[in-house]
Amino acid sequence: MEQFDPAPAVAEATALLHERAELVRAIRLDSGLGADTSALTREREAADARLAELWDGERTGPALSDAATERAVALRSAVSARRALRGRAEAAARAESITAQAARSGRSLSRGERELVAALTRAGAGTPHAPAGSAPDWTAVVTTAVRRDVVVEALARQELATARAQLRDGLLLTGQMRGIIREALPGLLRGDPVLLVGETGGAKTALAEHLSRAGVGHEPELVSGFGDITSAQLLGTHELRAEGGATVSAFVPGPLHRAMTEGRPVILDEVNAMPPEFLKRLNRILQLRPGDRIGIQENGGREIRIAQGFAILATANEQTPHRYRGLDRLSAELVNRFGANAYRVHYPDTGMAYEGFPRENTLLAAAAVADRHGRLPADIPAADLARVARAAFISQQVFAGEHGEGFAEYVSTERDIDGRPGLEESVLAPRTLVAILQKVAGSAGAVSLDRALTRFVEGIMHAEDRRVLALILTGQGFRIG
Template sequence: MLPFADNPVLAEAAEVGRELARTRRVAATIGSPRAALAADAQRSLEARLEALYEDPETRGLLDGALTARAGVLRAAVESWRSTLAARELREQATAVATDAASERRSLIQSEALLVATLRGQADRLERDRSARLAERIDGEAFRDGVLETLAAIRIREARAQLERGLLLTGQMRAIITEALPALTRGEPLLLLGETGGAKTALAEYLARVELGREPELVSGYGDITSAQLIGSHELRSVGGATVSVFVAGPLLRAMTEGRPVILDEVNAMPAEFLKRLNRILQLRPGQQFGVQENNGAPVTIAAGFAVLATANEQTPHRYRGIDRMSAELVNRFGANSYRVHYPDSGLEYTATPRENALLAAASIADASGEVALSVDELERVARAAFVSQQVFAGSHGEGFSRFVSTEREIDGRPGLEESVLAPRTLVAIVQKVAGSGGQVSLDQALRRFVDGVMHAEDRQVLTVILQSQGFLSGRGDETPRSQ
């Protein structure tokens, strides 16, 4: 909405309008114990807006503001449509390449020309969009209104993306675009990264949305056996007799049914299985796999099968039970190994962590894009999360180094040993606040998070990070660098 703070009448009308929209949603909720209360409040707010509009002088101000608002909306919608059109063109170009990859061939000349044309059209659309928007901006208020409207649209889109399982940041789109052709050929994929960075979510999105198949999901743990993953004989009662029947495990089911299998935290799986996996990773749809657990019976691998593996960074003091993957195993993934970085990775300390902020906002936004937390709170908690993620990942550069103790900096160790305000942690915290009905503040939720950290020095570092963003006042006066 246009910034009306300089005019008290317009500021009041804007606030009443926002509250009315929220109140109408509650009043329309079937079964809500507060629906009747909201209905009464709705009538009162509507009456207040009518009273403002009845005054001739106020009516002129409101009409002018509404006209300006309509101009803002038109400019924002036109800009967003161009963004979507450019994105669609790029997706069409990717689809051409993916189709060729699924047929195990390179692009023919006409396809290569089509891909170049589509991408060129997308680039021109983006340039024209920026130029047209710049031409339409008439003053600071108009610009701010357009940017605010575009932000609300982006939040609604991000909310829909999260409901499908993954926030499509630039990093995620790039990995999907590059990995998809190989996956359609049945080649294996390895996603590496720190905890909470959405590796599993990305693997599930690739399987369900991009490949269109429900995956088998196997979580890694130290005592899982090859028989549990591939299959084993079990005693069953058949016609009154007890017989031994071979029952396929998740890996074999995926092979025979033509579905992807996700091996989550593959480096937590036992060496015995990883040795078998070396061979499996070389197989492709159409080839046969001799099932050792079923007397070597051959199984033909159906189209659609692919292995998607995730692995945490090989840092034993952080991830218990994690072993270093052999070079032989890693090499089986070839060029299909991707490092999944935390959101906003690579930004300078002073830069705005837009991806963390968008994730936090989208995770608590309602269908209209309304967010329960203030812009200031979202920006500060997103920055705290961003800083903690970079410190955890080992950033010792300008700005981040203030949160790394001298001893750790000398040793080249990360400033946080075991704990981090990872993306999924950030989402859990803001959702707790937004879903508390005003009973839990953001500061309280962050305090609970820090209190639950087991590592004493990590608690101190996280406290300093949060204090740097205005949270947890009065706690953790000593900085890590003083140790």
């Protein structure tokens, strides 16, 4: 009797189940818009019929049943693993919450709190394992390659779903971001100002917003820096109004004034684009803390008391010659006002060797297009995401001035001699990477990744940058042009 290989039937059934799930989702979405779904319904019915045929087969049915049982065991293991990992994360978060509460109150941790924080920190850093009393340990049942692969796939999908949720909330919480948040938050809760410095598109503003909303717990006031901003625009000004048949002058508070009185953070975005006259005034404001009082010149010197929750978060682009127009170097006096709360925000995967795997850029790329279950779209292969993530990583490091092995081939001799970055003005920054991928994913196949990347390159005004970025992208196998 001929030996039966169940693998093709299992693979076909798995593909059909994925296809059916996509068809059900498509029917639901199109029905919500009143579109005709008859063709999609016929496709789903055909998939159902083929699945039924496989399940009813004399040989394929038992094979599918065995595969389903094996997968169920593996998925239960994945659930246990995920529960253990979540327990670690919750322990670490609780430790940070205890420390943040003490900082908010302006006190030290008690002896009991120190011991609890130490225990929670150890638990958060420990090897994931099943909770005490649970049986069996999830690792004990991962005894076959099939179970191992199912567990790895399920955990990866869960990580991707978590990353997608973070990105939709505004910030992918990489190790760098978590480190800055953990260090900056205690001071921020006391009202200490924070300065975030970095290259364009590196999520400085998103980090400031996350610190405000998730850390301090208040919606921030956001002020974008520009060259002719005045103190009156930030603190407030008098306006003429008609009241009761008469014209009166009324003070209208600005965003900085509102943040002070309402106890909310204020984000000064691109602070080094603001005029020196305003920054001199800011020197005094940066010394203020909740509970202090300040007279508002724009309101006749009337004093206000700064409410708990107020803090200043400033972002600044790197001071690089020939790159950012209209930026002034921040004075030493101003920078000193931030004390030890100045942080450099690097691009993802900074410090990694050229030949390394850019995990953070790859996770960002996948999170940009994944669905809420952590599944990638069928028309953007995982291999393409890995290639574009690597291109982004290389461009970011070349833009940031990396001249080391591998990166040097994208730096012209002239720029290398001058010590200038290989890319002057343009980069496939994290936010650009997300925007390009979401354009492709949202086009229903009408726009290929090659086409979207070509549009990006064609839009670059700097000729040498255009050449270098095209070289980086073609080096990863993309067709540009």
